[in-house]
Amino acid sequence: MALRAEHEIYRRRFSRNVGVGVVLGAFVLLSFLLTVEKVTHGDPMHAIQGKGAVNPDGTPIVAQPLVKDSN
């Protein structure tokens, strides 16, 4: 009987730990998916994509290759 009583405590603690783990994992996944969706759908990051980014004088920024072709 005494052992069963101890098991009840550990079972509750285990269920809580598993529950918290699942909730945290789901939260991380949701945050990741939300970030991906925000970047690709609602809030396009023009500067990173090179679309619409301008210099302080208003002239458009044209993406340049980082490494020049040596040939």
Added chain:
Amino acid sequence: MTDIRSSGEMAGHGIAEPGFSDFVQLLKPRVMSLVVFTALAGMIAAPVHLPPVAFFTAILFIALGAGASGALNMWWDADIDALMKRTARRPIPAGMIAPGEALGFGMALSVGSVIMLWLATNWVAAALLAFTIFFYVVVYSMGLKRLTPQNIVIGGAAGAFPPMVGWAAMTGSVSLEAFLMFALIFMWTPPHFWALALFMKEDYSNAGVPMLTVTHGRKSTRRHILVYTVLMVPVSLALAFTPVGGPVYLTAAVVMNAGFVWGAWRIVMRDEGMAEADRYKVEKKVFSFSLLYLFVLFGAILVEAGLHSFGYGAL
């Protein structure tokens, strides 16, 4: 030597080891389901769309915000919950969760829900959710509930906000349609809870909560149910003539209002002797019908939203 008792209670603490389900119970899952349903109606009826993950995040954190306010309400009301048969098995009075744990859980979830709703949608929806939590916990639970028999009337606003929050999450603003959905639940709450108070009569008086049944008597409560039900009718019908309404909603509203007013009329025509004789049969029926009423009307709003997307509906 062990500090673990056979009942699962930790020696010297008086609080059992809470399981995950105890924290879920702290969120009032049944109330949450109503919040999800009405908020979903507000979101789907809105004339704009959100990307799917943002939509899901919004509805999830509106629900969790409502759950957080439920946890804070249970923390504050633990003393009177222990005195009422209906609430005595809640996690805090049952000794499963310590009051401090419930407070921390509720506060963390409140702040987290508001921030996540803000990040997923906009600040208007987040501010409305924050205000809803504040209104339910501070204005209703800490203020009105133990002070005035009008507790349910004014406090009902807290339960009426979810469709408005849902609408704001989609549109970034509040319009007439959102206000009318709010007003519908606001007017529905008093007759719904007063019908409950009529047949849970010992609970509120034992706990010293000044429900209308305790302060003004049961005859007056019966009259109040009829008056508030009649006042609710034009509010619910008005929604039919807004862009979220239409013939399906109008038909549902006419039928359900007729049923609710008929039930309220039957309640007012009865006295305590008649109610005691059939164990509050009519009062219990009206309480159940009031739940169906809200489900059908918000379900009709969802149907109208579906019809509108195919070019049908709207009066």
